[in-house]
Amino acid sequence: MNLNSENDGAPPFPAGSPPPGLFTQNLRVLCERFPGLADMLSLHNGMQAGAEPAAIPSRYRLEYTRDGQPLISVDGFFLQSRYNPRREASRTLDDPAAGFSPEGCVFAGLGSGYFCLEYAARFPQAVIVILEPDVHVFLLCMQAQDLRPVFERKNTVLLVGMRARDCALTVEKLREAGACLPVFRPPALGKISADWFAEFAETVRRTQEKRNINHNTLKRFGGLWLRNMAKNLGEMQTRCGITPFAGVFAGFPVLLLAAGPSLDSVLPLLPALRETCVVVAVDTALRACLRAGVQPDFLVLVDPQYWNYRHIAGLSAGRTFFITESAAWPAVFRFPCRDIFLCASLFPMGRFLEGGGDRGTLGAGGSVATTAWDFARYLGGNPVYAAGLDLGYPDGKTHFHGALFEEKAHTESGRLRTAETAAAGILASGGAFRAEDTSGKTILTDRRLSLYSWWFETAAAAHPETQTRRLSDSGLRIPGISAADPEEAAALPPRRKDIDRILERIRTETAGGQDESAQRAFLAAEQNLLRGLEEVRTLAENASRLCTKALRSAESGRDGGGAQALSALDEAAAALDRHPVKDVLAMTFTESGETFAGNPEKNAAGSFFANAGRFYDKIAESAAVNLRALKKNAASLKNP
Structure with missing residues (x-):
């Protein structure tokens, strides 16, 4: 089907009516x-009966341009150019500013x-994702257009009548x-469907x-996570x-x-709440719990940084189960509990070593x-009462009274830098803004907390x-999560x-x-990982040497077997891509921002091989780095 060419002759079918049987043809492929x-839209019955879809509201109309091109209008508003929609589509795809990629495209609205x-x-192999919030628009388009070239493709995704958030999250997964x-x-x-499109764009x-x-965090802390995990192999x-x-x-x-x-307001009731609820605390809240005379049933710490360990350093909770992650700061495993x-590990190395075993995600x-x-949900808890989950700075405060951050600020304060100045710095550093709180008033928050x-909101x-x-x-305010009186939770049955x-x-x-x-399975996985990393390093080093050889030939102007080098690099890339x-x-690989130092106009092949060589050097x-970290700490493993 070629939509690039204009047809200014006779209309392909009488203006004002769809071509006979077109909907049924589309429907057959759709089913x-x-x-x-098709089940969700209750279209299988129509397929069996060979009928057109059920009556579409009159506000949705199928109309035609002068040369017979079908157009959909909603409440008198046309979903595309009234004069030549086919040419409009062609010119839009020709425009580089539109940002189309030959690999794939998400069409937010079928129109x-x-x-x-x-x-x-234009792109027969590309991935096409169609998001159409309005079922009636979708059905009317099936009457108006031959959509089989889209429906028949193996790499087409159709999301019709779904919530904007669900569509956005599906796109993110793809x-x-x-x-x-x-x-x-x-x-x-x-x-049309303005609220839907606004929510989709925001999501x-x-x-x-x-x-x-996440990318910036990985780039900054990937090495730390690797070192921690290697030291925690025995754990x-x-x-x-x-x-x-x-x-x-x-x-x-x-x-x-x-x-x-807001945790401060709940602490006086904490002993009573412990009698009615399973208590799950985050690492930063442990000091407050112990000060109130309560050891939580569970303590959760998953951040690998040293300062998260400091929240529990010097404390003990002999009645508490400690839930943590394999990349946590190694000293946390000495916590008395x-x-x-x-x-289950949040990181690829941990998941590889777990070997697919179910540790609980x-x-x-x-x-x-x-x-x-999520751990409270994993326990089966219902309801989950949350205290201290402010995600903002009520009254300009950042944490509960006596938190480690507050104590650190007081310890480091001086005449020229008071604790209040430090708190103000925290508020100003995250792009603070005001937003609605649970009561309908406003609260100071920032981009990180709003995420x-x-x-x-999504989890709820x-x-x-x-x-x-x-x-x-x-x-x-978090849509889907309401407020409750602490006395309500304290008054529940013991x-x-x-x-x-x-x-x-x-x-x-x-x-x-x-x-x-x-334990034996873990040891075997660790040995497999060491062998695999050696193989990857060898593959990358060989590919890098190949690039160096091809680069020298290209720079000297000799025919150094460039085609053979490219073929060998393709094989190396495929082998690396398949490698388990x-x-x-990912934790330690950072893409090089360097560019070829030579003149790219003088030798484009040389530029390619130089960049490819740097890429494979980074992989090697x-x-x-992973091998050194693992071998350095391999002695902590047992051989049961």
Whole structure:
């Protein structure tokens, strides 16, 4: 189907009516390729009857240009150019500013279908993702256009009538899988389903911001995570996962203690709340718990940095189960507690060493509070009462009174730099702005905390079975999470005896850590990882030498077998891409920002081989860094 050419002759069918049988032809392919969507839209019955779709509201109209090109209008507003929509689509794709990629495109709105059809004709192998919030527009387009060139493609994704957030998160997952998917929204569609498109754009913006933060965090802390994990190999081999806790507190209320300023108002009730709820605290809130005379049932720490260890350094909680992660600061494993359990690793090396075994996966939204909430859900808790989950700075405060941050500020304060000055610096450093709190007033927050809020909003929507209520109305408003009076949670029926009985049973069952078979499996995975890293380093070093040889030939103007070198590099790239340890390198691999030092116009081949050589050098270097860290700490492993 070629939509690039203009047809100014007779219309392909009488103006004012769709071509006979077109909807049925589209429907047949839709039912074959997307049976789930056809079921959702109740279209299978229409296929069996060979009928047109059910009556579409009169505000949706199928109209035609003078030369017979079909157009959809909603409330009199046309979804594309009234004069020549086919030419408009062609010119838009010709415009570099539109940002189309030959690899794939997300069409935020199907509209009258011209843009996606034109794109499909130009790029037969590209991924096409169509997001159409309005089911009636989709059905009308099936009457108006032959959409089979789009429907029949193996790499087409159709999301029709779905929530904007769900569509945006699906696009994000496709991007994480490696798809290059710029978003194109036909300009005219913004006035139709405006709220949907606004929410979609905001969700895409937030996911992009989160991805950038994750990338920068990896670049900054990847080496730290590797060093920590290598030092913790012995702990990873012997510690149990969190699966013994899965669902054991189904129907029990859970109290989640974060470290925000509103925690102060709940602390006086903490002993009473402990009698009615399972208590889960984040690392930063432990001091407050102990000061109130309560040891939490669970303590969660997943951030690998030294300062997170400092929150628990010098403290002890003999009745507390400690939930942490394999890349945590090594000293946390010396914390005096009831026992230590490891959730599934958040990092590729940890996942490789776990060998696919189920340690219990927890969500990670950038804050320990997000992981602690997911652990409360993992326990089966319902409802989850959250204290100190402010995600903002009520009354200009950053944490509860007596938090380590506050004590550190007082310790380091002086005449020219007071503790108040330090607090003001925290407020000013994160792009602070005012937003609505739970009570309808405003609260000071920042970009980082608002991203955490979005994570909680998304998680609450994804798990409606887990009711979450905050024991304060001073925090940043989170849709889907309401406020509750702390007295309400304290007045619930006592459950402490049942809670302690379950915890003691699990302590007894998990005493001694992982069994010998699991420890042997971990040791075998570590040996496989070492061999794999050696193989990757050798592959990368050989590819780099090949690039160096080809570069010298290119610079001298000799025919040094450039075609053979490219073929060999393709084989090396394919071997690296297939290698099972490739993802492990992510923590220490940083793409080189260097450019070819020579004149690219003089020798484009030389520029390519120079850049490729630097790329493979980085891979070899990353493999070597991982090998050194693992070999240095291999003695901590047992041979059961």
